[in-house]
Amino acid sequence: MNKDIVCVGAGYIGGPTMAVIAKMNPSRRVWVVDINKERIDAWNSDNLPIYEPGLDEVVREVRGKNLFFTTDIEGCIKKCDIVFVGVNTPTKMFGRGAGRASDLQFWEATARNIAKWAESDKIVVEKSTLPVRTAAAMSAILNTHESLKFTVLSNPEFLAEGTAIKDLLSPDRVLIGGPADEAGKRAVDEIVDIYAGESDCWVPREKILTTNVWSAELTKLAANAMLAQRVSSVNALSQLCEATGADIGEVARVMGADTRIGSKFLKAGPGFGGSCFKKDVLNLVYLCETFGLKDAALYWNQVIAMNDSQQRRIVERLFHALFNTIANKKIAVFGFAFKADTGDTRETPSGAVVRMLHEEHARLAITDPKALPNAKKDLADIMDGSIELVEDPYEAAKDADAVLVMTDWKQYPALDWSNIYASMRKPALVFDARNCLAAEELRKIGFKTLNIGK
């Protein structure tokens, strides 16, 4: 068995993960393959297809040395005995489980390709988030081969966008799930070695946790569902704070000081977005339903319902603050990405809110330092003359009735808010849905202000 690695799928998972694996394992050759030529060309250019702080540097360091991007899936499967699979698993939009289950056709096609082209035994590592027990199905497809042996492992990815390189370089933990038989244990050890890095320079071995395959698959969904649930819980409390005069910042600070609760993921805001949380919670709901666990399904579903409610509530509060009519008023939306430091707009709360405001016939000027190209694609179906995408936040706010802050870009608190105030229609409102601006200062300037949970 050789030590070379190929990752099928050059997306948010494959690109950054393989770049760091190559950096930490200089004597292994690492290939990233994708059927999408444009994407591979971008990985080979100076303009990488995804924005991630620190990614450029790592790619520049290893690309062409021991990291290669190519569309030659067949050649790479033949060459490498360790195959990571990081293809996308979007929510299925048709048939059984539509809107909740994962669409596994890319995964299955990849498995069939591996079986078709392999000329030696392989370790196949699932990195995409997949429903529990997918590895068993994959193993069944792969092991129809007469002479070769494929061992399927689960190595879910926990990196968050915006901090992917940091998370990869010093992860809280790495999880590898594998079968309990001898071949399974050997395969797990191979993958542990990759993460330990050459001369154990990367992840300390005690942080590399091994489990059975199904636990590993479920842990990924479970971890994201627990985080999403914290966000929904704190947002549910923020609504109560708004109604009672309590302040969610204070409540969260004191709650978080209890070491049993901890301070992370207690920030109230417009709700969670991103590629993982909603998809994974819905997957969990679907799994519970499949096993007849109705109450468990309802429980997790409520995490999503709360998130939707938080976005509807932002629009309702804005509506009241603008004297119960938004039609024809100009609203400057600051931030379209689902969080700061990424251009990613998948499931972004800003998108949901923009659509609701558009239905109210608002005029919208959307600004974002990284996400405008994605905003243009996402909103293509409603891009009539009433929506503008504007690079410059000052320009976006000009003549607006309200500024609605939807993403906590660090640029926003640093803007010259007196200048913005002067250029807006009066009374000028700032609705800070991320609680990231100095509200007291804004009120001194003359703004009316709204926040979440206070």
Ligand code: UDX
């Ligand atoms: C998440 C998980 O963190 C990661 O481990 C997993 O692999 C993929 O999903 P990501 O989607 O990149 O990563 O973003 P994350 O930083 O976790 O934020 C998710 C969403 O929750 C964002 O929209 C964020 O703004 C929101 N959030 C987060 C809050 O509203 N409040 C918080 O306190 C924390």
